Amino acid sequence: MSPDSNIDTLMILYQQGDSAAAAALIDRVSPQLYRFFAAQHGSRALADDLLQDTWLRIHKVRHTYRPGEPALPWLYAIARHVRVDHYRKWLRNTAGERELEIASRAAAPSPDDPGRKDELDALLAPLSESQREVISMLKVSGMSLEEVARATSSSVGAVKQKAHRAYEKLRKSMSALGLGKGESGLS
Amino acid sequence: MKEEEIDHALNKAAQTPLDLEPELLKRISASLQTSLRPVRPLPPAWMVTCGLILICALISVAGAERLGFAGVEKMNLLERLLVFPVLLALAWVMAMRFVREMIPGSHRRISTGTLIAMGCAALLALFALLFHDYQITHFVSIGVACLITGFVHAVPAGLLGWLLLRRGFAVNAVSAGLIAGALAGLAGLGVLELQCPNFEVAHLLVWHTGVVPLSSAVGAFVGWLARLLARAASR
Numbered sequence: 001m002s003p004d005s006n007i008d009t010l011m012i013l014y015q016q017g018d019s020a021a022a023a024a025l026i027d028r029v030s031p032q033l034y035r036f037f038a039a040q041h042g043s044r045a046l047a048d049d050l051l052q053d054t055w056l057r058i059h060k061v062r063h064t065y066r067p068g069e070p071a072l073p074w075l076y077a078i079a080r081h082v083r084v085d086h087y088r089k090w091l092r093n094t095a096g097e098r099e100l101e102i103a104s105r106a107a108a109p110s111p112d113d114p115g116r117k118d119e120l121d122a123l124l125a126p127l128s129e130s131q132r133e134v135i136s137m138l139k140v141s142g143m144s145l146e147e148v149a150r151a152t153s154s155s156v157g158a159v160k161q162k163a164h165r166a167y168e169k170l171r172k173s174m175s176a177l178g179l180g181k182g183e184s185g186l187s
Numbered sequence: 188m189k190e191e192e193i194d195h196a197l198n199k200a201a202q203t204p205l206d207l208e209p210e211l212l213k214r215i216s217a218s219l220q221t222s223l224r225p226v227r228p229l230p231p232a233w234m235v236t237c238g239l240i241l242i243c244a245l246i247s248v249a250g251a252e253r254l255g256f257a258g259v260e261k262m263n264l265l266e267r268l269l270v271f272p273v274l275l276a277l278a279w280v281m282a283m284r285f286v287r288e289m290i291p292g293s294h295r296r297i298s299t300g301t302l303i304a305m306g307c308a309a310l311l312a313l314f315a316l317l318f319h320d321y322q323i324t325h326f327v328s329i330g331v332a333c334l335i336t337g338f339v340h341a342v343p344a345g346l347l348g349w350l351l352l353r354r355g356f357a358v359n360a361v362s363a364g365l366i367a368g369a370l371a372g373l374a375g376l377g378v379l380e381l382q383c384p385n386f387e388v389a390h391l392l393v394w395h396t397g398v399v400p401l402s403s404a405v406g407a408f409v410g411w412l413a414r415l416l417a418r419a420a421s422r
Contacts (some may be wrong), residue, residue: 010415015226015228017223017224017226019220019223022219022223023220024215026212026216030211030212031207034205038205044206048208051211052211052214055215055218055219056218056219061291061356062226063227063354064229064289064291064354064355065228066228066229066230066232067228068288069292070292073294074291074292076292077292078292078356078358080358081359082216087311088418098404119199119200120200120203123196123200135197138196139198139201140201146294149294149295149297150292151292153358153359154298155296155297167190167193170193170197171188171190174188174192174193175188
């Protein structure tokens with residue numbers, strides 16, 4: 001499997017049961033998905049869990065991918081579903097023992113767990129969850145507005161508006177921190 | 188601060204590598220490889236859409252066959268030429284959206300709720316423009332009977348539609364239920380238009396058109412229940 005094969009091709013081969021394509025797809029997409037989860041939650045341990053859940057879900061519903069359609073929005077729509085599902089479960093069970101454990105893992109990462117915010121997390125911190133989601137898809141995954149709209153089940157106009165508002169917030173927060181071109185100062 | 192500067196800061200931060208453990212990727216890969224086999228993709232969207240339309244048409248005709256065709260027989264040519272093509276066009280739009288709801292990452296221009304609201308508005312406008320009997324006779328008793336008839340026929344249409352798309356994956360079960368209900372409601376409305384000879388405007392606007400939002404609401408509720416059950420099962 002060529003490492004240059006594009007994600008859409010890998011997805012088609014994965015549907016056809018090609019194990020090399022499956023492995024290549026996991027290698028290609030996981031860093032982006034991991035970054036997506038980490039940017040939302042700030043916890044590496046939680047991002048690990050969500051990444052594994054996402055691949056299990058992708059595997060289960062891989063027949064719903066349509067050859068010829070862009071694969072990245074399809075993958076992100078499922079990743080987003082897993083994240084929202086987890087969030088709802090967390091809300092419902094915040095009093096439960098298991099969720100307290102997860103919450104504590106998210107809130108107080110150990111020195112071994114690089115849960116401290118990295119540069120991107122810190123930059124995106126002032127944004128709302130939906131704005132972080134859109135910016136991380138646009139900037140980290142390099143998706144187009146159309147692809148982000150597909151992944152988030154919304155219109156291109158709504159994505160543009162969220163991105164615009166996010167940039168306004170970023171402009172204010174970065175100006176307040178006195179950040180300029182060439183140095184983010186957050187590392 | 189300029190937009191390019193924000194872009195630059197974001198791009199720079201995004202390039203910072205995250206310590207994603209290679210072991211984790213190997214573990215994920217190994218767990219998927221154990222059950223990796225070829226899968227058949229869903230049929231083309233147009234084919235499933237045609238299937239859904241066929242189900243709705245069959246339910247409407249079968250319902251009217253049982254209850255009679257008094258409605259369509261009372262309509263003049265213009266009414267027939269407008270009411271049924273509009274119903275068909277709306278069913279086509281709703282069916283396409285239902286198919287999209289069952290495929291993650293599908294293209295959407297407007298939200299499902301807005302689409303259904305626009306469909307109902309189109310139906311209200313059609314009935315208001317086409318029919319001019321402004322009498323009100325036994326508004327509630329006759330109306331509720333029509334609403335129930337429409338809804339009773341919407342239920343099998345919804346179930347069959349769901350059966351046809353059972354291999355799909357709704358990332359938003361409530362939204363999928365909403366549109367499935369709206370499509371099923373159009374099948375129920377089809378039965379009423381074929382069968383009901385009551386052309387009072389108020390009756391058509393409230394009780395006939397009302398089948399669509401009622402079915403949509405029930406569909407959304409079923410979607411919500413399905414999501415709860417799926418979560419309970421995964422615990």
